[in-house]
Amino acid sequence: MLDRFRTQPALLKLDLYCKGARLDDSCFIEDDGGRKILRTRAGLGSGLEVILPGDRLHPEMWTNVPVTEPFAARSPYSIHRRPDPGGVYLLRHEGRDVTPIRLAPRPEWYDQLTTGGKKMTQVGTLQGTYLGIYQAKVCEYWTQKPTKVNCKFCSVGLNLGVDDADEKSVDEVMEVVRAARRQSGITYVDFNTGHYDGDTYLDLLIPFIRRIKSELGLLIGVQTPPHRDLKRYDELRELGVNRVSFCFEIFDRARFRDICPGKDAEYGLDHYLEAIRYCAALAERGPKNEPWVSNGEIIAGLEPSISSIRAIEWITSVGAIPTVCVFRPLVGTDLAQREPPETEDIVPIFRRLYESCMEHGLPIGCAPNVHVSLVALPEECASLSSRRYPWQQLKLKVARRLVRRRLERRFARYDRRALSAERPAA
Template identity: 75%
Template sequence: MLDELRVNPSLLKLDLYCKGIRLDGSCLVTDDGGRPILRTRAGLGSGLEAILPGGLWTNIPVSEPFAQESPYTLHRSSGGDYEIHWNDSPVTPIVLSPRPAWYDAKLSNGKDMTRIGTLQGTYLGIYQAKVCEYWTAKPEKTNCKFCSVGLNLGVDDADEKSVDEVMEVVRRARDESGITYVDFNTGHYDGDTYLDILEPYIRRIKDELGLLIGVQTPPHRDLRRYDDLREMGVNRVSFCFEIFDPVLFEEICPGKHAEYGLDFYLEAIRYCAQLGNKGPRHEPWVTNGEIIAGLEPPESSIAAIDWIVSVGAVPTVCVFRPLVHTDLEDSPPPKTEDMVPVFRRLYEACMEKGLPIGCAPNVHVSLVMLPEECAGLSPKRYPWQNLKLEALKRMFRFGFDRRLKALQRRAA
C-alpha cells in the first residue's frame, strides 16, 4: 500500500479523505502562507487545503476525531517544506494551498472578506443568503444529517451578502488569485426563492467580469427557470441528491425528501442536461448530479453514477466526512477499499460516455475527487477520448480568454 501511495496521487487523495491526517507540532500552516482551517460551507469541507503531487488540490480532514487516529502525519522541515508520513515512513512532499493577501483584508465597509467567500481549491465558493430553512423548520428541524451549514453560518460566513460586497470579493479573487470560476450555493428557502436571490449576482459577474459561474441550489419547481439561467450565461448547475437509495435518502435527507423528493431531483438533472444543446453556444454548460459516497453501499453509489451519466450529466462524488457537531458525527468515515470501485467507476463512466471532464480553465477542486483525477484508480486508458478532451480544453481556454479580453476592452 505504501509503495502504491507514493506513486499514485489519485489513491493518496482518496485515502486522505477517508483517514485524515495529524499535524505534527512542527507544522506552521498559516505562518508558512497556508490557508486557515475554516469550517467551510455545505458540510463537507473542514480541513487542510493542500496540493498533492500531480497537481491534485485537496482538503484533508484534520479536525474530526477519526483524523486523530490516522496513520498519516504532516511534518515541516526546518526549511519550511512539508511532507506526508505514513507511520513514520515518508510518503511524499506536498505544498500548502497558498493563502491570498485578500484572506486577511476587509471590505470597504469593514467586514472580513472571507465572510463573503472562500477559495475551494482554485475557485471562489460563496454560500449565499441566509441559513437553509431545513435548519429552522418547526416543530423539528429537517436538515440533512451530514450537514454543518446551520452550525457554520454566522461563524465563518456572513448571513447577508450584498451584490456590491460579493463583487468586491470576486474582483480581488480574480485579480490576486486568478480565479476563473465562481460557485454559488444555497440551501432551501420556502417559495423557491433561491434563484431569484442569486440572479442579480450572476448578471453583475457575467456583465462586468465574464467569469464562469455555477449554481448549486435545490431543484426549482419551475424547470423553465433553468432555461433562463442557460440564457444568462450560467455554466454549471448542480443538484445534490446525495443518496440514490430511496430509503436512505428519506432517512438522511428528510427535508429534501419532504419538499422535493428524490424523483424530482433526478428530473431536474435530466431536464438541465439537455439544455446543453440550447443557449449561448459560446458559454459551456454542465449539469452535475452530486452524491456523497460512504452514506450508502458502494453499489448504490455506482448505480447513481451510471444513472447520472446516462442522461448526459456529470457526477460529482464527495467522500462522506463525519463533521464535528453534525447528526452523523459519530458515524465512521468510509473505508478506502470500499471507495476505490466507486471512484474508478466515476472515471470510467465519464470517459465511456465522452463527457467533457477537466475542461474548465484553471479549476481545481479541493472538496471532491474530480472524475479526471480518478484515472489512477482505473487500469483502462482512453487515448481517443483523452485527445478529444485536450482539444476541448484548448477550445474552452481560447473562448474564455477571448471573452475576457473583449470585456476588458469594453471597460477601457
C-alpha cells in the same frame, strides 16, 4: 502501498479523505502562508487545503485534508514542517515519508475588508482555485418548526455567522470576486444555497449572476435545490450560467429519506433526478460561447458502494456529470459519531466515475484553472482504472484546448476593461 500512492495520486487523495491526518507541532500553517482551517461550506469542507503532487495528466492535485475531526487524530498520516528555511511540508505515513506537499496559498485578500467593513472571507472563500459563496440566509431545513429537518451530515446551520456572513450585498460580493480575480486568478464562481420556502433561491442569485457575467465574464455555477419550475433553468442557461448542480446525495431511496428528510419531504428524489436530466438536455441550447454542465452530486460512504455506482451510471446515462464527495463525519453534526468510509470501499466508486464519464463522452476537465479540493474529479481518477480510452482522450484534449483558449481570451478582455475602468480619468 506507498509506491502505489506515487503512481496513483488519486488513491492518496481518497485515502486522505477517509483517514485524515494529524498536524505535527512543527507546522505553522498560517505563518507559512497557508489557509486558515474554516468550518464553512455545505457540510464537507473543514480541513487543511494542500496541493499533492499529481501524475502526468494532472501535475498537481488540490485537496482538503480532514484534520479537526476525531478520526483524523487516529490517522496513520501526519503532516510535518521540515526545519529548513522555506517551510517545506512533508506528508508521512506511520512515520515514513510519503511525499512533499505544498500548502494552498492564502491570498492577500483573505486578510482584507470590504468597503462595508466585513472580512472578505465572510463573503467568499477559495475552494481549491475557485471562489465559493454561500449566498443568503441559513437553509430553512435547519430552522423548521417543530423539528428541524436538515440533512444529517450537514454543518451549514452550525457555520453561518461563525465563519460566514449571512447578509451579502451584490456590491460586497462583487468586491470579493474582483479581488479574487485580480489576486488569485479565479476563473469560476460557485454559488451555493440551501432551501428557502417559496423556492426563492434562483431569484436571489440572479442579480449576482448578471453583474459577474457583464462585468467580469467569469464562469458561474449554481448549486441549489431543484426548482419546481424547471423552465427556470432555461433562463439560467440564457444568462450564461455554466454549471447547475443538484445534490441528492444518496440513490438508495430508504436511506435518502432517512438522511435527507427535508429534501425528501420537500422535493423527493425523483424531482432531483428530473432536474438533472432536464438540465443536461439544455447543453444543446443557449449561448454557444458558454460551456454548460449539469451535475448530480452524491456522497460516497452513506450507502453501499454498489448504490453509489448505480447513481453514477444513471447520472452519466442522461448526459450529466457526477460529483462524488466522500462522507466526512463533521464535529457537531447528526452523523458526527459515524466513521468515514474505508478507502477500499470507495475506490470502485471513483474508478467507475472516470470510466462512466469516458464511456458517455462527457466534457470533463475543460474549464481553465479549476482545481477542486473537496472532491476527486472524474478526470483525476484515470489512474484508478486499467481501461484506456485513447479516442475519447484525444477528443477531450482537443476540446479542452479550444475551450480554454476561447475562455482565456475572454477573461483577458474583461480584465483589460476592468483595469481601464479603475484607472482615474486623465
